[in-house]
Amino acid sequence: MSALGDSLDAYLALRRGLGTELVRPGAYLRRFVEFLDGEGAGVVTTALALRWATMSPSATAAASRLDDARRFAAWLSATDPRTEIPPRRLLPGRYRRRPPYVYSDDEIERIVRQASRLPSDLGLRGQTYATLFGLLAAAGLRLSEALALDRLDVDLRAGVLAIRRTKFGKSRFVPIHDSTRHALQRYARLRDHLVPRAASSAFLLSERGTRIKQCSARYNFVVVCRVLGLRPPNRGHHHGHGPRLHDMRHRLAARTLVRWYREGRDVERELPNLSAYLGHAHVADTYWYIEAVPELLQLATERATEPPKGVP
Numbered sequence: 001m002s003a004l005g006d007s008l009d010a011y012l013a014l015r016r017g018l019g020t021e022l023v024r025p026g027a028y029l030r031r032f033v034e035f036l037d038g039e040g041a042g043v044v045t046t047a048l049a050l051r052w053a054t055m056s057p058s059a060t061a062a063a064s065r066l067d068d069a070r071r072f073a074a075w076l077s078a079t080d081p082r083t084e085i086p087p088r089r090l091l092p093g094r095y096r097r098r099p100p101y102v103y104s105d106d107e108i109e110r111i112v113r114q115a116s117r118l119p120s121d122l123g124l125r126g127q128t129y130a131t132l133f134g135l136l137a138a139a140g141l142r143l144s145e146a147l148a149l150d151r152l153d154v155d156l157r158a159g160v161l162a163i164r165r166t167k168f169g170k171s172r173f174v175p176i177h178d179s180t181r182h183a184l185q186r187y188a189r190l191r192d193h194l195v196p197r198a199a200s201s202a203f204l205l206s207e208r209g210t211r212i213k214q215c216s217a218r219y220n221f222v223v224v225c226r227v228l229g230l231r232p233p234n235r236g237h238h239h240g241h242g243p244r245l246h247d248m249r250h251r252l253a254a255r256t257l258v259r260w261y262r263e264g265r266d267v268e269r270e271l272p273n274l275s276a277y278l279g280h281a282h283v284a285d286t287y288w289y290i291e292a293v294p295e296l297l298q299l300a301t302e303r304a305t306e307p308p309k310g311v312p
Contacts, residue, residue: 003042004033011075014301028068043082044073050090063091078298100250100293101243107230108137108251114224122207124194129220131187132204132212136245138180140252140278142166143245147212149203156185166279174277221245253278253286254293261299 012026035052036044053066070086077083103111116130135146145163153162159181161174176184188203195209202211221244225231231242256274260267275286289296 002033002037004036004044007076007079008033008072011072014075028065029072032065032069032072043080044069044076044084046084046086046090049073049084049086053091059091066091074294075297075301078301100254100289101247102254102293103137103243103247103251107228107243108134108248110228111221111224111230112137114227115220118220118223120207122194124191124205124207125220127187127190128204128206128212129217129224131183132217133221133224133245133248134183135180136248137251139174139176140249141174142249142279143214143217145279147202147204147214147217150201151188151203152201154184154188154203156181156188163279170279170281172276172279218245249278250289253289254296257289257293257296258299261296261303267300267303 008029012029032049032052035055036042036048039048041048049066049069053062053069056062056065066086070088073083073085077085112130112134115133116126118126118129120126132146135141136143139146139161141161141163145166148164149161153164155162159176159178161176162171163174164171166172184203191198191205195205195207198205198209200209200211204212206212206216222231225242226233253274257267260270271286278286280286
């Protein structure tokens with residue numbers, strides 16, 4: 001077997017150990033390595049990966065094959081710097097889940113601070129969006145879950161959120177850090193002072209005393225990000241490209257996994273706990289972060305290839 005074949009075995013073993021079946025990608029990648037061996041290539045290049053992928057008459061299959069080759073190349077490049085990683089979107093025809101943007105602590109602080117400066121007549125708009133953005137980053141909620149919170153769902157004494165309207169129809173309880181609880185308490189006092197007779201039972205209120213809409217939350221987030229330079233200016237009402245609100249949720253998941261790896265925890269055993277906290281329907285949805293975040297994939301690779309304890 002060639003060196004590339006040995007590397008492929010290690011790659012497939014790693015990903016299967018992380019809970020991915022890889023029936024179709026595994027078969028594709030074996031053919032890819034056979035193709036490279038036949039070409040006398042000892043390293044993956046973009047040109048060879050593209051030529052192999054487009055041997056399929058189906059545009060969808062070709063895009064799928066190239067995506068599998070790109071993932072393998074990304075992993076291989078950590079140990080073989082000669083490896084070329086095929087760029088994304090070289091071929092059309094396949095839905096690709098957008099890679100997460102992992103905000104830094106400084107970026108989160110700047111976003112919350114800038115949101116608090118959003119102009120308003122009553123003085124509530126800025127505080128509402130600063131609280132919303134901070135909550136998304138601290139608790140990893142979906143935007144819909146945060147906006148659906150009613151006052152009775154937020155236990156400010158125990159520091160627990162009751163998430164009742166979830167994406168998959170399941171309810172869960174989300175504990176929050178004391179710093180988050182104190183921030184929510186401060187917001188609740190200001191909200192009740194500025195809007196003593198709200199028209200809605202929502203915890204987060206607009207200045208009219210109504211529940212915040214998702215489109216409004218996304219619009220105000222874009223406004224804040226453009227001021228901070230995280231999103232480029234755009235004409236008209238288009239939001240353009242750049243970090244998203246949903247990336248706040250990705251940040252919590254990715255940073256939690258990185259911390260667990262660095263602490264030496266058994267990540268495979270801990271993953272169901274993170275999956276439950278995030279409200280994922282399947283643990284496989286949580287495994288996705290390990291493949292999507294380069295630092296996590298590197299940490300997982302190092303953990304999988306390190307010798308057992310006690311073995312020199």
